[in-house]
Amino acid sequence: MTDSVELTQTVRQWMDVFTTRSMHAWTRYVKSTGLSMPQFGILMNLYYRHTCGVSDISERMEVSAAAASQLVDKLVQAGLLERAEDPNDRRAKLLTLSDKGRAMIDSGIETRSNWVDELIADLSPDEFEKVAAALETLSRAAVRLAGQKPERHF
Amino acid sequence: MTDSVELTQTVRQWMDVFTTRSMHAWTRYVKSTGLSMPQFGILMNLYYRHTCGVSDISERMEVSAAAASQLVDKLVQAGLLERAEDPNDRRAKLLTLSDKGRAMIDSGIETRSNWVDELIADLSPDEFEKVAAALETLSRAAVRLAGQKPERHF
DNA sequence: CTGATTAGTTAAGCGTGCTAAACTATACCG
């Protein structure tokens, strides 16, 4: 039986390689879109949580409401975001990605996928299957962990 | 035999979950240090590539030499970086992390490790072993891939 | 030695993100 400490080390090391690599790629892609990091962050938020208000953005990004409002406004003007009035609460706005905004994020994810696909293409079918199974296990664990303490900032 | 397209989908999805999560954590940590993103990026660079000059920073971060010089200067003043004259070429500087700078990155990696460890703790011993094996496979593939085209920007 | 290149710094100026503060408008509550 392999040493458990050693295995932990393996997992951490992978995390290290992967995080470094993926952050670099991400940074590069964001720059290529011409958007700033915070702007792109808002688009990402809306990509996953389909709609929300300005104050939600403010909370998630831990910036003031003023900052969120300004950032959102730029994205609206760039045609990446739709900002509609909430019919249930006319103070609030409903923010959603425009098609253009969604396409931009899709394309970013696509870029990321390409790297992963190259990585996978390098594996034997057997390795591939094992890797996929392992990652699914990890995904489930991640979801479980996130569910355990949803009270944490976000 | 499981559908290969489906497996690819699994891998991509994990990538998605993991990237989102790890970038968020990274952003939060950087903010907590009081450093800006680019400043932290320089420290990261030097953490992995033990020493380099100002122009190397400039190239890797794709900013002007002036920008690199200014950022480095702030880090030196903050005591996170050592800037020494290169004895072989007195025009050039040798940049290295100070103990304080190294500690800062170590602590960031530590934070990341904690999350991974929590994730792992949630697995059965059997799952754990399989996951570790799979990630090692992936790591090797990543290294191989990186080695294949080292001419790419970096 | 001389001219050109390379490493790095400094200064001026711009764009951006951020905050605090003041303000508008809607919703909620007694």
Add this chain to the structure above:
DNA sequence: CGGTATAGTTTAGCACGCTTAACTAATCAG
């Protein structure tokens, strides 16, 4: 109804990163 809280915007001002351009100093090539 009237007072308070909430959602969002606007403004002024600051800090930061970045660029271009001008500059110093060291190295290299003929």
